[in-house]
Amino acid sequence: MIHRILHIDLDAFFVSVEQALNPHLKGKPVVVGGRPDRRGVVASASYEARSFGIQAGMPLRRAYRLCPQAIFIQGNFANYQEASNKFIEILANFSPQVEPGGLDEAYLDATGSEGIFGPAYQLALNIKGQVKGKLKLTASIGIASCKVVAKIASDLCKPDGLLEVAPGEERLFLAPLAVAQLPGVGRKTEQRLKEIGITTIGQLAKMPPDSLKKYFGASGLILHRYANAIDDRKVEPPTETKSISRETTFGEDTLDLSFLQAILRYLCERLGAELRSRGKQAKRVTLKLRYADFETITRCLTLTEAGDSDEVIFTAALQLLSRALNWKQKLVRLLGVEVSHLMTGKQLSMLDSPGQKLEHLDRAVDRIRRKYGFTSIQTGRTLPLKEVFTTKERDYVLETPSLSQ
Ligand code: TTP
Ligand code: MG
Numbered sequence: 001m002i003h004r005i006l007h008i009d010l011d012a013f014f015v016s017v018e019q020a021l022n023p024h025l026k027g028k029p030v031v032v033g034g035r036p037d038r039r040g041v042v043a044s045a046s047y048e049a050r051s052f053g054i055q056a057g058m059p060l061r062r063a064y065r066l067c068p069q070a071i072f073i074q075g076n077f078a079n080y081q082e083a084s085n086k087f088i089e090i091l092a093n094f095s096p097q098v099e100p101g102g103l104d105e106a107y108l109d110a111t112g113s114e115g116i117f118g119p120a121y122q123l124a125l126n127i128k129g130q131v132k133g134k135l136k137l138t139a140s141i142g143i144a145s146c147k148v149v150a151k152i153a154s155d156l157c158k159p160d161g162l163l164e165v166a167p168g169e170e171r172l173f174l175a176p177l178a179v180a181q182l183p184g185v186g187r188k189t190e191q192r193l194k195e196i197g198i199t200t201i202g203q204l205a206k207m208p209p210d211s212l213k214k215y216f217g218a219s220g221l222i223l224h225r226y227a228n229a230i231d232d233r234k235v236e237p238p239t240e241t242k243s244i245s246r247e248t249t250f251g252e253d254t255l256d257l258s259f260l261q262a263i264l265r266y267l268c269e270r271l272g273a274e275l276r277s278r279g280k281q282a283k284r285v286t287l288k289l290r291y292a293d294f295e296t297i298t299r300c301l302t303l304t305e306a307g308d309s310d311e312v313i314f315t316a317a318l319q320l321l322s323r324a325l326n327w328k329q330k331l332v333r334l335l336g337v338e339v340s341h342l343m344t345g346k347q348l349s350m351l352d353s354p355g356q357k358l359e360h361l362d363r364a365v366d367r368i369r370r371k372y373g374f375t376s377i378q379t380g381r382t383l384p385l386k387e388v389f390t391t392k393e394r395d396y397v398l399e400t401p402s403l404s405q
Contacts, residue, residue, distance in 0.1 A: 002111070003109075003111045004120035004145070005111075005143070005235060006107065006124055006127075007106075007107055007141065007142045007143075007147065007150035008105065008107075008108065008124075009139065009140055009154050010087065010131070010138070010140075011047070011138045011140055011159035011160060012045065012046050012159065013044055013080065013083075013103065014043050014044035015031070015032050015045065015049075015073075016046075017080055017137070018030065018073055018079075020083075020135065020136035020137060025071060028048055029046060029048040029054070029069065029070040029071065030070065030073065031054060031060070031071070031072050032044045032073050033060050033063075033072070033074075034060055034072065034075070035060070035072055036060045037064075038060065038251060039249070041059055041060060042054060042055065042063050043075060045063070049063075049067060052067035053067075054066055060072065081103070084100075086134065086135055087104065087137075088100050088106065090130045090135075091106055091127065094108065094110070094127060096237070098235070099236050099237055099238065107150065107151075107235045108127075108235065109234075109235035110123050110143075121143065127139065127141065138159055140155075140161045140162070141163075142154030142155070142156070142163050143162075143164040144164070144165040144170060145229075146170070146229060146231035146232070148229070148231040148233075149173065150165075152174065152177070153165055155181065156177075170229035171202075171229050174202070175200065175201060175202030178199060179193050179199060179200065181201065182204075182227065183226070185223070189216065192215065192216075196215070201227050204223060204227040205224075205227040207224065207227075209221055212224050241278065243339060243340035243342065244274050244278075244280075244282075244342075245271070245286075245336060245338035245339075246267040246271050246336065247267070247334060247336025248335065250263075254332055255330075255331055257325070258384050259388065260325075260332060261321070262381055262384040262385050263335055264317055264335060264337065266382045267317075267335065267336065267337045268310055268313045268314040268337055269374075269382070271313055271337055272309060272313055272362060273310075275308040275313075276362060277366070279344060281306035281307055281308045281342065281343050281344075282306060282307065282308065282339035282340065282341060283302060283306040283341035283343065284300055284301070284302050284303070284339065285301050285337065286298050286299070286320075286338040286339075286340065287317050287320035287321055287335075288335070289332055289335060290333045291332060291333060292330065292331040292332070294333070297328075300320070301316045301320055302341070303316060306343055308359075309359060311358055312358070314381075
């Protein structure tokens with residue numbers, strides 16, 4: 001059977017969602033990430049902005065120097081999440097075999113679906129049409145016999161492209177491309193390959209696997225396989241969510257305890273709301289701290305009983321924070337919380353137990369927040385945030401919004 005795998009990736013995703021909502025942004029250099037005078041990095045840049053050299057991951061200040069006339073937008077994660085959900089819904093109309101990878105990309109296995117949707121190329125055109133029609137976004141799609149080649153094809157045809165690599169032509173297609181096009185080849189690997197005279201995927205494909213293993217360990221063997229278009233990874237629809245996390249980087253490194261506690265409470269409330277909206281209970285809470293010198297630590301705690309209330313998560317996270325701060329007194333750059341060991345369904349708590357009262361309170365708060373915005377209800381602990389952050393649409397605008405989810 002001839003495998004037909006599609007890799008679909010939306011173009012300049014965060015920016016394009018902003019442009020779909022505000023058409024006056026179309027055709028302009030636009031950057032999502034935050035204000036250029038603040039700390040932070042570019043999350044997404046329009047292709048117009050990219051022509052000035054702006055790239056994802058670049059500090060905003062540098063992006064500003066490259067293109068002062070660019071429009072800098074803070075971004076709104078909820079809108080991206082919604083667009084992402086609709087994107088995956090569209091794909092699900094065409095195949096049960098859809099594997100999302102991040103918000104704006106997915107693999108789709110179209111093997112054997114010609115009878116219903118026509119050839120894979122036609123199916124891809126239909127997907128592009130629906131994405132454009134329903135979401136006002138453009139997608140780039142690569143089609144090939146395996147994941148790695150499909151992914152490279154979609155990267156190559158961006159933006160708004162469609163590229164099919166015919167069965168049997170995969171190695172020919174890859175051969176002239178730079179090694180950096182292969183997933184997994186970062187700057188370091190690229191440099192080391194260059195030192196041994198390898199710059200194209202074709203040259204890499206000819207290297208004996210044993211010597212690649214000597215240079216790069218186990219990943220050397222994967223490089224060999226990918227360079228030869230050998231990739232038997234299946235398109236796997238996601239299994240259940242394993243963990244949920246929220247984190248944020250501060251504008252300035254800090255050791256201010258009441259501020260850290262307030263942020264922690266805020267992150268736990270966001271986490272709790274997400275847990276409850278998914279109908280999940282968590283058994284483990286993990287705290288993440290990154291210090292000013294980028295040292296990063298995680299500390300975790302297992303709850304005696306799985307829970308989903310803000311208070312339960314916060315109490316555990318606060319305990320971990322106190323311990324971590326006692327252990328090391330260093331300025332903090334990033335704070336994050338994760339819940340894991342998730343289970344579905346509720347363990348029955350005793351009627352009118354303190355646990356059940358908390359539950360009613362959480363759900364009442366969730367309803368009000370869904371209707372009137374997150375900051376419409378403040379808990380005492382988060383009040384100090386009012387002095388630090390501005391609010392937009394009744395939600396705090398953190399320094400790194402895309403991560404604060
Ligand atoms: P990408 O698909 O890598 O980038 P993109 O969609 O903006 O642009 P392209 O046309 O090249 O596909 O990432 C998808 C989204 O993920 C992107 O719009 C913003 C977010 N993101 C970050 O928040 N930080 C990052 O460093 C990167 C790379 C992406
Ligand atoms: Mg993209």
